Amino acid sequence: MVIMTATEPATAGTAQTETGTEIETASDAGTAPGPGPGTGSAPGAPAGPVRPVEALLLVDLQSAFVAGGEAVPDAARVLDRSRALLARARAAGALVVHLQNDGAPGTVDEPHTPGWRLHLPVAPGPRETVVRKTGDDGFDGTPLGALLTDAGVEALTLCGVLSEMCVSATARTALARDFRVVLPHDAHATYDVPAAPGIGESVPAALASRAAEWALGDDVEIVARAAEVTFTAARPGCGTGSRAGSRTER
Template sequence: MTPFPAPVTALLVVDVQSAFVAGDAAVPDATRLLARVTELIRRAREAGALVVHLQNDGPAGEPDEPGTPGWALHLPVRTGSTETVIRKSEDDGFEGTSLEAELTAAGVRALAVCGVMSEMCVLATARRALELDYRVVLPHDAHATYDIPAAPDISDVVPAAMASRVAEWALGDEVEIVARAGNVSFATVRHHENGLVGR
């Protein structure tokens, strides 16, 4: 764990969509998760960091099918020069999207990741970022998932909190895990005529 990591210049908010964080089908302790993610977004905006909301396009019939209420981003977005929405259809937020180009245009080399699901899209996106040589900070209390159901002859139910911790562990020793979202700090990216550049 890294108690107080160096500042990052981007925040990736992964799949914080109504299907996963609202109503009876929300991840366990969704209220806590939303509070932590909201805090991260607020502080990233105040610092002038890049905020990227990843929005998953689920298959037809799934809770996050495009155009359905569950597909909608649950938290308000302030689209502008330092905040954007990128739609995706794979767990890895870089796969088939403009995410890497957006980060490159902003001069981002260090980022924080939050959202859902810990062992799926959060893990896949953070792992790809590490492979692309970004510095990655992962606040433990700002990502979440569901309980893993029991499987006959394999395991009992795996609690969501345990699944999230295992997902962190699976990223290896390059990721910077912090206990609290409040320990993540942000630095500014500045806009100029050719796009966003890190400062």
């Protein structure tokens, strides 16, 4: 895990945004973190600026999870950071992918229910799309991998929910596919882990999110603030998928 410290100042389908607009989609089915294991750096030690990334993955920013009484505790913060990341990614011409979970019948994110709708507006076009999924991993059974490779993406950042589930699973597969992954600490969130008799007391959501970061291992780049992340346009034909196995370690 690389810890970056803060500097000062598909099958065709449809997705529905908060406004109810149907769009075409692609589908196949606050504490700065300490150093990661093996980094050899002290907590808070400068690690240099964050290199730009070519893609933004917004993970499951659906109304069921980020709006209303059942939202994750830090929904307002995550939405604020995600909006800022989205604006910068669009301005830079980076690839933007909104991951949207299709829950099972009767669940809060069952397709075409209010909770399933994406909370942030989508600007469909050649550099922005929606990928629908049915499990935690945004790559599993979806065209996400091909989208990233075809766009020339080598590095990406993620934001959204839930830290230990869909964010973690998608980040882990991206790392396994040799993408460089940047995860802003203040741009993902989850729920409190409830107490379990005979197992342990409840775990605050913030601690669960931090543990999810730590569990991703040595290759992920954790940055304290989403404001640290910068974007650049990718070059088609130069993506990670076309050079598997040639990643340069930092």
